[in-house]
Amino acid sequence: MAVPPDSNDELEYAAGGGLLHRRALLRQGLVLATAAAAIPAARAQSPPPAALPAPLDPNPPTLTTPGAPFSAYGSPSSFERRVLRAVGANADVPGNGVSWTPLESLEGIITPSGLHFERHHNGVPTIDPKQHRLMIHGFVKQPLTFSLESLLRYPMRSHLIFLECGGNSNAGWHSEPIQRPVGSFHGMVSCSEWTGVPVSVLLDEAGVDAAAAWAVLEGADAGALNVSLPLAKLRDDCIVALYQNGERIRPEQGYPLRLIVPGWEGIVNIKWLRRLQLTSEPAMTRDETAKYTELQPGGKARQFTYVMEAKSVITTPSAMQRLKDPGIYEIRGLAWSGRGRVARVDISADGGKTWAEAALQDPVLPRCLTRFRAAWNWSGKPAVLKSRATDETGYVQPERNVLVAERGRRGYFHYNAIVSWGVAEDGEVSHVYA
């Protein structure tokens, strides 16, 4: 079915536009790009470069110079200092805005804690853990407060999961495709191991009244951000997280403790959590009515759209990158679903005409970022790359025109359409609607 770009080569094609069979990833001899983004590693057809660069010093000074001493807390190489979160904040209120994870610069599935995306409404509070309490009250037999010292003694569990802002990728609703690095477009998703105390344990200790059906949760930031959540979800798998990626949660992620609500939109994962009030109904706070609701074409709005539906994006190659020359590339990306595991990811290199299944890299965990890979032989002709995730419930990530036809363009939140990257003849990659 697939037409190879050059019938003289011996590569095994899986779909149009030069997509190679998944087996190519395992085959010896086909070396795929593993270092710098979008640099071809195997140059099947290209001639050797005309001028060779100056030869490397076979005895670099690092072999003969004692290295730097120990550091009590490590940081990235100085050569990587440009790998940073992109920040977009309000001119009048510097603590109001977002920062995006630079997805284009990262590999694997774990987001370094210092590069986890942020959405703050009024800055990052500095909280002394000794002065902080979590209060549980409302429809309970006994209202309780918990100190950090006591929470640290409780049995814990971990969730290795993605966290995604409900507003992630919202530039996708724009009428023209936005041109930005993939992280500054889709990087309000990150992935960490969160460890802490199951909420159900604390609720049981307080004793839940039969009339309780919802909870109101509140942070200790400026403005005491508040949201409501159904009690069933809190009981099911939510934790009061104290650790992120093995260390205590960082200030901008909610130090000393935050709520973790696996698979649900970021806003309900309340940072700096200080109050959990059981109720019979939601409080209808600003961030579950005026915001984090989605206005639909008929004039009605979707509310309590908590679950982050299946989504995927190719991170390499991606917008603002450039392919140096034709040849074999590894297409790399991330897929995730708030409903469970990613079941498969399909890749197209011809704008969606034909598709080939990508390889999913272990581990493939529920509600976790999943890394996918596919081998691609770029002929040097214009191409359109797409990825399409399917989760274990059978839900398939929609094409953009399908999502827009259903939801209109005013919903702002929960944009999860297929992303298209156009590759021009000169190798320039841009965001396209295709």
Add this chain to the structure above:
Amino acid sequence: MRNARRHLSVFLPLAFLGAAVVSADTPKLGEPAAPEVVAKWNSTIFPDGRGLPEGKGTVTEGRAIYDKKCSNCHGPEGRGETAEELAGNDVPLSDPDTSQTIGSYWPYATTLFDYTRRAMPMDAPGSLAPDEVYAVTAYLLQINGVITEADEMNAATLAKVRMPNRDGFTRIDAK
């Protein structure tokens, strides 16, 4: 030794089902909170007005507060500046050119009181006294055409305000 074995037999099947913790085995270190302490912490306001504090405010008082403490970010008459617009949309929500203002979009007036009290003004959140919050709430409702110039806002009157888009929401992932 015997204890440890009992532990294991309790934990293994449960862990397998995903419920990793048995409440009986937790340390129970929560400290009882007295009702008056809870009352001081509790700031939740419900759509039916439960939780609203005592106090009152008028549109005129609210306009003065707004011009002094809010308009620098939200613009005069709530028309938007560096912070979003708060009033001034006459276009129906079904029209693609609409905008989501308090008057056109917000389902409950109590939300406006709650949010203003806790989060605004953004450079001094929590600084407004209840009377000031009632007043600025009255003003914002009035410029949105929801109440009249003469209406005073207090716990009773605010809870009775019916927002135009009250029934404009459909619950998706929770009922």
